[in-house]
Amino acid sequence: MQVQRKRSSSNQGVSRMSLKNEPFNDNPITRRTALKAGAAALVAMGLPSFVSAAPEKKPPNILFILSDDHRWDAMSCMGHPVIKTPHMDRLAREGVLFSNAFVTTSLCSPSRASFLTGQYAHNHGVKNNLTPWDNNNVTFLELMKKAGYSTGFIGKWHMPGQFPDLRGLDKFVSFTADGGQGRYFNCPLIVDGKETPSKKEYITEELTDYANEFITDHKDDPFCLYLSHKAAHALFAPSAKFKHVYDGLDLPMPPESDSWVGLTNGNLFPSPFKQLYRNYLACLTELDHHIGSVLENLDELGIADNTIVVYAGDNGHFWGEHHLNDKRWHYEESIRIPFIVRYPGMISNPGRRAEQMVLNIDLAPTLLEMAGVAVPDNMDGKSIFPEIKSSHARGRDAWLYEYFKDYAYNVPEHKAVRTNRFKYVEFVGRRKPELYDLAEDPKEMKNLYGTPSGMSVLPGLKKKLEHLKQGETI
Amino acid sequence: MNPNPAEDNSRCSLLSRFVIPCGVGVFVFFTLFLTYYSSWYVENRMLHFILTDIVGALYGFYLLFHALILYPIFYFRGAALHERISGTFLITSCWLIKEVIRMTEFFSIAESIFYLLMSVQAGIILLSIGLMAGSELVCRKIEKKKKSLDLRVVTPMPVFFALFAISGTAFVLRSGGLSYFFNFYDLYKMVFF
Numbered sequence: 274m275q276v277q278r279k280r281s282s283s284n285q286g287v288s289r290m291s292l293k294n295e296p297f298n299d300n301p302i303t304r305r306t307a308l309k310a311g312a313a314a315l316v317a318m319g320l321p322s323f324v325s326a327a328p329e330k331k332p333p334n335i336l337f338i339l340s341d342d343h344r345w346d347a348m349s350c351m352g353h354p355v356i357k358t359p360h361m362d363r364l365a366r367e368g369v370l371f372s373n374a375f376v377t378t379s380l381c382s383p384s385r386a387s388f389l390t391g392q393y394a395h396n397h398g399v400k401n402n403l404t405p406w407d408n409n410n411v412t413f414l415e416l417m418k419k420a421g422y423s424t425g426f427i428g429k430w431h432m433p434g435q436f437p438d439l440r441g442l443d444k445f446v447s448f449t450a451d452g453g454q455g456r457y458f459n460c461p462l463i464v465d466g467k468e469t470p471s472k473k474e475y476i477t478e479e480l481t482d483y484a485n486e487f488i489t490d491h492k493d494d495p496f497c498l499y500l501s502h503k504a505a506h507a508l509f510a511p512s513a514k515f516k517h518v519y520d521g522l523d524l525p526m527p528p529e530s531d532s533w534v535g536l537t538n539g540n541l542f543p544s545p546f547k548q549l550y551r552n553y554l555a556c557l558t559e560l561d562h563h564i565g566s567v568l569e570n571l572d573e574l575g576i577a578d579n580t581i582v583v584y585a586g587d588n589g590h591f592w593g594e595h596h597l598n599d600k601r602w603h604y605e606e607s608i609r610i611p612f613i614v615r616y617p618g619m620i621s622n623p624g625r626r627a628e629q630m631v632l633n634i635d636l637a638p639t640l641l642e643m644a645g646v647a648v649p650d651n652m653d654g655k656s657i658f659p660e661i662k663s664s665h666a667r668g669r670d671a672w673l674y675e676y677f678k679d680y681a682y683n684v685p686e687h688k689a690v691r692t693n694r695f696k697y698v699e700f701v702g703r704r705k706p707e708l709y710d711l712a713e714d715p716k717e718m719k720n721l722y723g724t725p726s727g728m729s730v731l732p733g734l735k736k737k738l739e740h741l742k743q744g745e746t747i
Numbered sequence: 748m749n750p751n752p753a754e755d756n757s758r759c760s761l762l763s764r765f766v767i768p769c770g771v772g773v774f775v776f777f778t779l780f781l782t783y784y785s786s787w788y789v790e791n792r793m794l795h796f797i798l799t800d801i802v803g804a805l806y807g808f809y810l811l812f813h814a815l816i817l818y819p820i821f822y823f824r825g826a827a828l829h830e831r832i833s834g835t836f837l838i839t840s841c842w843l844i845k846e847v848i849r850m851t852e853f854f855s856i857a858e859s860i861f862y863l864l865m866s867v868q869a870g871i872i873l874l875s876i877g878l879m880a881g882s883e884l885v886c887r888k889i890e891k892k893k894k895s896l897d898l899r900v901v902t903p904m905p906v907f908f909a910l911f912a913i914s915g916t917a918f919v920l921r922s923g924g925l926s927y928f929f930n931f932y933d934l935y936k937m938v939f940f
Contacts, residue, residue, distance in 0.1 A: 403932070403936065403940070451922070451925045451926070451929060452925075452928075452929040452932065454925070508923060528792060528795075529787065531795075531796065531799035531800055531803060532799070532800050532803055532804070533783070533799065533800075533803030533804070533806070533807060596787055678853055678854070680854060680858060680935060680939075681850065681854070681858075681862050681865055681935075683849060683850065683852070683853060684853070685852065685853050686853075702852055702853065703852065704852075
């Protein structure tokens with residue numbers, strides 16, 4: 274099947290240009306005009322055949338790398354005082370780093386489904402870690418396959434329900450161990466439907482090897498690879514090689530953090546919290562090391578310039594902020610993600626920080642547009658290709674955050690509207706709403722709901738939230 | 748378990764052997780719990796960290812190991828077996844009830860009670876049982892030595908409960924607690940979905 278491309282074929286344009294200048298007129302024929310006409314005739318005859326012999330530009334390869342629980346600021350390019358992530362920094366230096374990237378539901382399964390389908394959780398149906406994936410959902414990988422791409426899904430699937438019947442995949446490597454969370458060490462895999470023992474001890478290295486193999490095998494095709502890592506999810510277990518990289522360094526913890534902050538809002542949870550954070554950073558540095566291996570492979574194969582690389586996290590993570598651990602809540606630490614796009618063939622001003630708000634649901638339509646594939650109407654996200662190309666592109670003004678109750682976590686179901694300046698949250702149940710002025714109070718410590726300053730902006734925010742709940746775009 | 752030979756109820760009133768130890772145990776639990784929560788709002792950072800770290804550690808320790816303290820107190824004050832068990836389990840019960848109440852904010856009463864089977868709650872219940880059984884054996888040993896009584900220290904019931912608690916805890920903690928965690932979810936889905 275041919276790749277559907279929106280760009281028009283270039284050789285038609287060249288032919289028209291050369292014909293336009295032919296000197297057919299009534300002027301007397303001189304030696305000079307005869308030579309000109311002869312040359313023009315030769316060009317007119319020869320150029321089209323020359324142009325048609327030139328190779329057509331290959332559609333871009335796509336590599337999407339997804340990490341688990343990687344919060345937006347845990348990269349050295351974001352100014353983190355401890356962690357070292359040279360390869361993520363390289364992506365940012367050679368591409369565009371979106372410093373206002375968010376997930377529409379801060380929980381692994383719903384967020385992953387949103388990346389794949391371009392839809393909100395209330396549309397794709399994976400509302401929490403219990404509601405199953407619907408095999409009727411259409412992923413961007415399926416659409417890429419229909420457009421002629423070689424497609425691969427390598428890594429963490431982790432969605433409720435049976436192991437999926439994903440359409441349009443040439444390679445499917447995943448795992449079901451420990452409820453789909455997988456294991457950091459010696460994780461058994463399912464490779465194209467067949468149970469396969471692990472070849473490498475550490476999961477991040479194993480998945481990277483599969484990814485490099487896929488890329489090498491398909492270097493001559495246009496390929497679209499979804500590489501989804503287990504790192505850096507709890508239980509935050511780096512390999513022996515990286516386990517001690519941050520030993521002895523003083524880790525800055527949030528003021529509200531203490532050794533006993535846990536999942537259960539002050540009740541007992543295994544600590545010490547700081548050591549968990551140290552292991553989390555080590556897992557991320559190890560992940561970064563393996564991302565470097567994939568980038569190196571692209572360089573060696575000579576396909577880096579025509580490969581779109583997107584790096585993102587599936588949700589953020591609290592490390593004691595608001596006295597919380599884990600994610601789920603609407604606070605910034607939970608909903609912000611790293612989101613970097615590198616495409617040397619298209620990005621003219623690499624190293625840029627884009628301030629526009631982008632979402633996980635934007636990934637699918639963006640990749641489809643960049644590959645020249647039609648974007649289905651039922652996708653809730655919008656292509657951020659304009660934002661990738663230009664810092665002047667207008668981003669969205671507001672978006673909907675939604676969290677559905679997920680047994681047995683003590684987080685109420687809630688919906689929020691997040692604008693460039695404000696966040697307004699409504700809970701199901703007995704909690705009172707929350708409203709924050711993010712410009713004045715970026716850490717969301719002062720709930721303005723019920724205060725005079727809060728009341729002045731509340732009607733507008735409520736209206737926006739209602740519009741977004743109805744599926745409207747703002 | 749054997750009845751406590753130190754049970755001489757004529758020497759110790761119900762108030763002294765049961766009610767007061769219960770009251771003190773619950774008071775300590777709620778004092779630690781409330782102090783820990785209150786320390787979140789202490790603005791002085793140094794004091795905040797001292798309070799949260801020290802009180803948090805004590806709170807966690809007390810919740811996990813209160814049976815090692817309370818059970819011997821009941822024993823040596825002459826409390827009957829059912830008093831020793833119910834008095835010691837009162838602390839665990841306070842915490843479990845608090846957890847169930849907290850869960851009812853988001854889930855049905857049935858789901859909130861089912862939550863007691865989850866890893867942390869189940870682990871704490873098993874630990875309490877194991878420590879009570881262990882404490883019973885140690886108290887008997889001390890009692891026997893101190894009073895030169897003709898007392899069988901090791902009897903089937905405390906040994907059975909100690910082994911039950913150890914094997915149960917091992918079951919909950921296998922593969923870092925993840926297997927039990929997913930078993931719990933499978934059961935939840937069977938019951939409530």
